[in-house]
Amino acid sequence: MIPKIAxxxxxxxxxxxxxxxxxAIPNSRITILHDKPFEKSCSAGPAGLFRIDYEENTEYGRASFAWFSHLYRTTKGAETGVKLVSGHIQSDNLESLKQQQRAYGDIVxxxxxxxxxxxxxxFPEPSKHCIHHTAYASEGNKYVxxxxxxxxEQKVEFKQQEVKSLDEEPKILKEWSALRPGRKHVRIEAQKRTTEGKGKEYTVVHHYGHGSNGFTLGWGTAIEATKLVQKALGLM
Known part of the structure; x- marks a missing residue:
């Protein structure tokens, strides 16, 4: 039986x-549903500069950094949108910069x-403290x-349609445009549901809440979300 995943x-x-x-599941049939063209989505705009806001997400960022490093070494940046950039962050608050160091200092x-x-x-108006680092940026309009x-290439199907209920595919609570809802802890959770009327069981894997760190954490959090998909299908 071929697993069907939306x-x-x-x-x-x-x-x-x-x-x-x-x-992870090469024999699956995957369909990506989207309600608008990519050019109008939030991911089309960001420069995707690597930065981790919360230390709890460090290991997700580490996995993503390794992926960007691989792309940088093996594929042209004009194709992937991945490039190396160096920069500085200034602050009069030393602890805020030490928090940055704890979150990704040993990754970048x-x-x-x-x-x-x-x-x-x-700097013409220097703050009391400043850090420097070099990291990857992944331009959304090329990387995605x-x-x-x-x-x-993996035969994944893209279909533009509005999803009004998860019972129809794998309930939209609200809609937004160019906003990036964030959580201190990214939500990666499997949830069993049953369709109304027919009583058919299905599993929803929640994977969202990255805020401004979607490009930084996405590869790492997707690894964890995929494990939940595999478990739901009895493959783990």
């Missing part, structure tokens, strides 16, 4: 989830605090279409 949303999280599932490249000479020489091409 992924709702063709943004970075939807495409990343579908790709992980396709790799060249993470360090600037000394006083560098800080005073480089790249993922989509990988999915098409």
């Amino acid at each position: 992924v709702i949303g063709e943004g970075v999280i939807g495409c990343t989830s579908a790709l992980q599932i396709a790799k 490249y060249n993470f360090r605090f600037l000394d006083d000479r560098e800080r005073l020489d480089m 279409p790249y993922l989509k091409n990988l999915l098409l």
Whole structure:
């Protein structure tokens, strides 16, 4: 029996989830449902600069960083939208920068605090403290279409249609445009449901709440979401 799996949303999280599932369950039939063209979605705009806001998500970010590193080494950036960039974050609050260090200091490249000479020489209005690091950026208008091409190669189907009820596929609570709902802990959870009337059981795997860290955490969180899909199908 061929497992049938629906992924709702063709943004970075939807495409990343579908790709992980396709790799883990190669005999599955996957359909990605989206209610608008990709160009009008939230994922089409962000530059996707790697940054982890909460330490609880560090390991998800680590897995994503390894994926970006692989893409950077093996595929042209013009195709994937992945590139290396260096920059600084200034703050008068030392603890806020130490939190950044704890969240991803050992993941990115060249993470360090600037000394006083560098800080005073480089900035016209320097803050009391400043960090430097090098990390990957994944441009949404290139990176997500790249993922989509990988999915098409895996025979994943894309279908533009509004999903009014999960009973029809795998209930929309509300709609939004260009907003990025966030949680301190990304929601990755399997939930058993039953269709009204027919009483047919199905499983919903929730995978959302990345806020501004969707590109940073998406690959890592998709790995965890895929494990729940496999478990729901009795493959683990």
